[in-house]
Amino acid sequence: MTIQKRLIVVGFLLAFAFALYGAAKHYSPSLVQYVVEQSLAQKAPSGTDLIHLHARLNAHLSAAPDPNSRMRLLLRISAYLEKVQILTPEELDEMLAPERLQVRGRDRSYKAFFNGFGTFLL
Numbered sequence: 001m002t003i004q005k006r007l008i009v010v011g012f013l014l015a016f017a018f019a020l021y022g023a024a025k026h027y028s029p030s031l032v033q034y035v036v037e038q039s040l041a042q043k044a045p046s047g048t049d050l051i052h053l054h055a056r057l058n059a060h061l062s063a064a065p066d067p068n069s070r071m072r073l074l075l076r077i078s079a080y081l082e083k084v085q086i087l088t089p090e091e092l093d094e095m096l097a098p099e100r101l102q103v104r105g106r107d108r109s110y111k112a113f114f115n116g117f118g119t120f121l122l
Helices: 003-043 050-062 067-083 089-096 110-115 117-121
Strands: none
Touching: 003 050, 003 067, 050 067, 050 089
């Protein structure tokens, strides 16, 4: 193989790598949102309407002023969901309605988590 053919192959490989990077960067927020939605559906209290849960999450995320804060919010929710096995209805309400955040005397409440351990994610 001549040097010119090698440069062409390297150029194609670099173009392919950049295309993969661009696709990953473009689709990663969608992937994170999908994972958070699935985790919420799995850990939601029994009897929770999944369509209503999906709509509440989207409404909560649409309040974010820009895509970066939306991603931070998704990552915070994801980090909290890693810590619990099953959400109580109160915790679900606290998580999806930040204006009604209240600590209910539980160590694993959403607000306590973000006032302490979760602030490093910002």
